[in-house]
Amino acid sequence: MKKIFVLAAVLLACSVAGWSQAKKPTIMVVPSDAFCERNGFVQQIQTTGATVSSPDYARAMKENSDIRTLVSAMGDFMAKNDFPIQSLEQELKRLQTEDAELAMMTGKSGGEIDETPLERLRRSAKADIILDLDYEIHRNGPRKQVSFNLQAIDAYSSKLISGNTGVSSDANVPMTTLLEECVLSFKDNFLSGLQHYFDDLFANGREVSVTLLRYDNCPIDFEEEFEVNGEPYELAEIIEAWMADNTVEGRYTTAAKSANRMRFNQVRIPLYAKNMNGRDVAIDAEAFVKPLVRMLKKKPYSLTVGSSPRGLGDVWITIGDK
Amino acid sequence: MRKVLLIALTLLVTASAVTVSAQTNKDRRKSFKSWDNYEISTEKVGVDGTKFVKVWGFGKNVDAAVMQAKKNAVHACIFRGLPGGPTAMSTPPICPNPETLNAHEDYFQNFFAAGGPYLAYVNMTTDGVPSGTDRRQVKGGYKVGIYVQVMYDNLKSKLEADGIARKLSSGF
Numbered sequence: 407m408k409k410i411f412v413l414a415a416v417l418l419a420c421s422v423a424g425w426s427q428a429k430k431p432t433i434m435v436v437p438s439d440a441f442c443e444r445n446g447f448v449q450q451i452q453t454t455g456a457t458v459s460s461p462d463y464a465r466a467m468k469e470n471s472d473i474r475t476l477v478s479a480m481g482d483f484m485a486k487n488d489f490p491i492q493s494l495e496q497e498l499k500r501l502q503t504e505d506a507e508l509a510m511m512t513g514k515s516g517g518e519i520d521e522t523p524l525e526r527l528r529r530s531a532k533a534d535i536i537l538d539l540d541y542e543i544h545r546n547g548p549r550k551q552v553s554f555n556l557q558a559i560d561a562y563s564s565k566l567i568s569g570n571t572g573v574s575s576d577a578n579v580p581m582t583t584l585l586e587e588c589v590l591s592f593k594d595n596f597l598s599g600l601q602h603y604f605d606d607l608f609a610n611g612r613e614v615s616v617t618l619l620r621y622d623n624c625p626i627d628f629e630e631e632f633e634v635n636g637e638p639y640e641l642a643e644i645i646e647a648w649m650a651d652n653t654v655e656g657r658y659t660t661a662a663k664s665a666n667r668m669r670f671n672q673v674r675i676p677l678y679a680k681n682m683n684g685r686d687v688a689i690d691a692e693a694f695v696k697p698l699v700r701m702l703k704k705k706p707y708s709l710t711v712g713s714s715p716r717g718l719g720d721v722w723i724t725i726g727d728k
Numbered sequence: 729m730r731k732v733l734l735i736a737l738t739l740l741v742t743a744s745a746v747t748v749s750a751q752t753n754k755d756r757r758k759s760f761k762s763w764d765n766y767e768i769s770t771e772k773v774g775v776d777g778t779k780f781v782k783v784w785g786f787g788k789n790v791d792a793a794v795m796q797a798k799k800n801a802v803h804a805c806i807f808r809g810l811p812g813g814p815t816a817m818s819t820p821p822i823c824p825n826p827e828t829l830n831a832h833e834d835y836f837q838n839f840f841a842a843g844g845p846y847l848a849y850v851n852m853t854t855d856g857v858p859s860g861t862d863r864r865q866v867k868g869g870y871k872v873g874i875y876v877q878v879m880y881d882n883l884k885s886k887l888e889a890d891g892i893a894r895k896l897s898s899g900f
Contacts, residue, residue: 487895487897597896598820600896608899
């Protein structure tokens with residue numbers, strides 16, 4: 407009897423040691439579009455024949471010292487909470503260096519690094535949680551006052567995690583002092599909103615989006631029928647049934663369903679799953695859909711299926727090609 | 729007959745007045761005893777990691793009322809949160825779950841005991857006895873208002889380290 411207890415204790419200890427931590431979302435402070443527009447930090451980009459203005463983050467970070475002050479102050483309190491934020495400025499620099507290095511890189515036999523246009527497009531600065539920052543300075547003679555607006559946004563669901571607005575005191579002090587006062591003012595409310603979001607994530611699973619797309623060379627579409635338990639079902643219905651079986655408490659929403667495209671949002675996925683060796687590992691959206699990808703590759707579907715992650719919480723599955 | 733009716737009516741009115749008055753006094757005593765009955769306001773944004781508040785306390789003498797006010801300031805940071813002001817946003821409580829106090833009753837009994845650990849997280853910003861409108865003599869003692877600085881971040885870290893509050897990064 408004693409031996410059984412000892413064995414059980416050892417097994418329990420092993421399972422606890424093997425239990426991994428959930429994947430930590432990355433957080434980045436980004437100046438809001440309104441701020442960039444107001445201060446002239448925009449660039450004109452030609453896309454499909456039309457000229458659109460897009461925020462020029464690199465110039466905003468380089469030319470506006472106030473943004474640096476705010477990012478530093480926010481980075482400081484986030485680091486104190488064991489949640490260091492990604493620096494947009496450094497990330498943009500890293501991407502520039504990476505571009506230059508990739509262009510120069512050749513193998514010993516003269517081979518070059520291959521990169522599709524999509525891969526190049528996705529190699530941009532991104533984070534799982536975006537802190538959208540906006541502020542405005544109001545002057546009243548020698549006195550200044552700062553009004554601020556900080557929104558924490560889930561990059562995949564576009565849901566607002568925490569919103570904070572307010573004003574600093576009205577004083578004749580250096581701008582840095584007022585900006586730091588703003589950060590200290592919203593800090594605890596902001597952290598509380600973030601904590602609430604993480605609590606929900608641990609209780610109900612991570613919220614992700616899954617998109618299924620069909621290449622034109624795919625012999626079937628999502629309306630093709632397959633027999634399941636003697637009944638004919640459309641492929642889309644079979645995929646929906648898989649989602650219902652594998653999401654946390656069957657929680658997901660079918661946002662779009664057609665012959666060529668399916669999109670699921672508000673998909674609640676578990677934080678952990680077993681890997682190929684039977685070990686519990688933290689998963690993201692791509693790891694979550696891997697069993698679905700494997701299922702579609704097998705008979706009776708026998709499809710060529712590819713999956714490409716767009717961060718921790720968004721994944722695209724393509725059928726017909728990879 | 730008329731006289732009897734008049735006397736009965738007078739007695740009834742007097743009795744109901746006494747009952748209402750007794751009820752009010754009882755309520756007042758109850759509210760003085762309740763820990764949730766205190767006023768607190770955020771004065772301005774405190775320096776990093778701190779909260780600058782004005783808090784009121786009730787006690788048999790001024791010293792006891794000041795001590796109670798300090799206790800109230802820490803209590804508000806943990807359980808109630810601090811209201812916002814014109815230039816300071818509101819502060820959420822460190823333990824927003826209303827069950828926390830009951831779940832860790834022994835811990836908080838010790839934490840808020842006379843001379844307990846709570847004192848390490850509160851500084852009085854003015855030295856001396858509150859005076860003027862901040863010191864009111866009420867039935868049964870004094871009600872005083874003091875300006876204090878609560879070491880909010882240190883308090884939060886202590887509660888996180890003791891397993892009372894959840895850390896932002898826990899689980900990751």
